[in-house]
Amino acid sequence: MSSSTIEAGANKVRPRGQSVFPELEALLPLIAKPIQYVGGELNAVTKPWEDVTVHWALMYPDAYEVGAPNQGVQILYEVLNEQPDVLAERTYSVWPDLETLMRENNVPAFTVDAHRSVADFDLLGLSFSTELGYTNMLTALSLANIPLHAVDREDHPIVVAGGHAAFNPEPIAQFIDAAVLGDGEEAVLLISNIVKVWIEAGRPGGREGVLLELAKSGCVYVPRFYDVEYLPDGRIKRVVPNRADVPSRVTKFTLMDLDAWPFPKAPLVPLAETVHERMSVEIFRGCTRGCRFCQAGMITRPVRERSMTSIAAMVENGLEKTGFEEVGLLSLSSADHSEIGDLARNLADRYEKSQTSLSLPSTRVDAFNVDLANELSRNGRRSGLTFAPEGGSERIRRVINKLVSEEDLIRTVTTAYGAGWRNVKLYFMCGLPTETDEDVLQIATMAKEVIRAGREASGRRDIKCTVSIGGFVPKPHTPFQWAAQLDHESTDARLQKLKDAIRSDKEFGKAIGLRYHDGKPGIIEGILSRGDRRVGNVIETAWKNGARFDGWSEHFSFDRWMESANYALENTGVDVDWYTTREREYTEVLPWDHLDSGLDSEWLWEDWQDALSEVAVDDCRWTPCFDCGVCEQMDTEIQVGPTGVIDLPMPSPRVSPVLVQGLCGN
């Protein structure tokens, strides 16, 4: 990074930070949807390269249509670009048609903002919402001419992984220089600062020097400074720092006081069509309902709310800056916000007369949730309603700690159908610990009962219910991290029985839609989720064999992954089953044990035992603390309202700047 030029393509030398757009432009007419690669979105920022010391490339390792709306990346992009001495640009995965052309024409991986070569940046930050983006990271590294293995890098960007998957970065440990756990806002500022000081001091100690500074902070994990030792049977013996000045555990970041961080202030408005054609406002972070399968809930504790007043201000500002027609009020379980009733009413009042629609991703099974949906769709825009009982039987719901009774569900859907909703979606999981065929077959019984009650409540026969089923994958830092994953054959067999049970019903079968995937992709997600460093070779082999875009069923190949895994794990004594369908003991050292999500491992184990004995726990927002360990360990606290504000003033009506003065009586 010290030299001012790098080798590009065959023999051209391009100054660092210079646009590669001319080379890329020649390829754009030859590929599908070129708009996704050109950037130029409303509210995008580009800064002159020479004006700043620290250059970040931020990658969401999936296609632009999925990555561009991602809140995490948009937030970090803004937080970093607000810093006078830092710039951040975005990059997304390129589809195979462009990848091929880029390789043929020596066009390097680029950012969409100023089309700078990714290799020119000081840092490459990747946000992994799911493990299925790992192979896309390897494509990006190779297109950027960055060595795949961190140890081979010299004058290359520092590759930093973040996002939920980074809570177990061991499977990608050989490809990344560092990983960050938890909320990114303060993390990227801390990293920028360390890197800036290092650059300005003349890069003391070279690459290793700055990585050491990062590791010493205690909240950046640098895999190379930790050695993993194995037992003869393949389990991990221990993970220890190989340097005295590196802490033995790395802790997660927790952002407190969301009101002080109202990002994104100017959401990006993509030109290309994306999966979310709306702007989002995050209304709180964290969830303490304690569903035992839920990694998101476990690793984002405690709950931190944004106040109603500041949410409303963000909605208003965002609409004005973007022109979007829909606003999503995001969080893990939005109906749980302590001021949600007033918030929904106030926002509905504000936007009732406009074309603006509000949506609330909440799947809570209760009548209040239906009231909220009714309120938010007052101006007529109605999408479907989704509820997530997650488990088919009362018993399995106690195992997963989803405290919903059959009566709750029937009462809720009755309210929904009665209020005029025609289609209700129900979300369940298959493959949960201790699950039997009977638990899953109960889903059919439940769905039929839903239709029966719905017909009665609405007085119509044309109501529908869609049952969606996801395969359960045990995740690190959850009480189910020790559980055996269900093999894909059993998953498929169970789902087939469910399908038969629904289809064979003359009375209700036609009113029930069933959506599910086969169990194979879940097994690959499983090995990537709970894998250790040995899984790195599996990823690399699969990628070399062509694995790309693994989250897309049309690109995913189970056979390719299995062949790659069998090859890469040869002579290790462990295999895919060992990582997925094997139950772990309490004493086993888990690959992520040295990474601290704040959860006390004894508490997690007790919660796992409670699950096995079908005992439920309550939410700590409403009942006394159940000592999961997070607040004490992280020195954080629950931040919930209500703030006491009941009514928000209506914003002063905006006088349109385009009217002919005096002619319309605004």
Next chain:
Amino acid sequence: MANKPPERDLAPTIQKLRLRYAKRGRLRFSSHRDFQRALERALRRAGVPMAYSAGFSPHPKISYSNSAPTGVASEAEYVEIGVTQLCDPDKLRSALDEALPPGLDIIEVIVATTSDFSARLEASVWEMEICAPTEEVMGAVGELLGSTEVLVERMTKSGLRVFDARSAILLMEMVPQSAITAPADTQMLSECVILHVVVRHITPSVRPDDVLTALKQVGNLVPLKPVRVTRLAQGPLTEVGISIGDPFDPDRVLV
């Protein structure tokens, strides 16, 4: 509840405005649908009092006329909008331009006073930057203009279509070298020729890529890199197929 259209302000359209806009630089890769979304959002950001259609999913009243294909830049795209309060065309131009990303630029806005606008868009002038030796390009142009019919095929939504690309071409001429604006780098790689082509709008429409297909077919012209195309103008044919008028003129006269 969900089975009756919601109550909303459904004020009537009291004014129609016509917009001329440009699609420039990297945003030429936006598709028509991409532009539609961007325009609708920009109209909201700019606070334009749009008229909406009635019904369950109301649409703002916007009508588009033959948009340039994805990848083709344009200086002359047209759109008409309906509003519920009288708007000042100049203020609307600048507010809307400000609300759109750079590269989608509003050039002119006029109040519509006539009704036969789309019929006035009789032909387009396309500028094509073809990187190939001049003799080869001009040879192919000569062959094409010398033919009475050149059948080309293109995949359309209704399947593969075969049609004549020659009869729609009214003029095809080379523009002097000095007009070349491409970066120095590209000129080193290849020689580029700039053509201006006047094409009459017929059905099925003959697009720039059809013209290039025709040049390839009759004159074996294979450019060294993708041809950069810009629509310079659209409008009524004035003299016999040589020049194109401003389609806004009739509205201006009546103001």
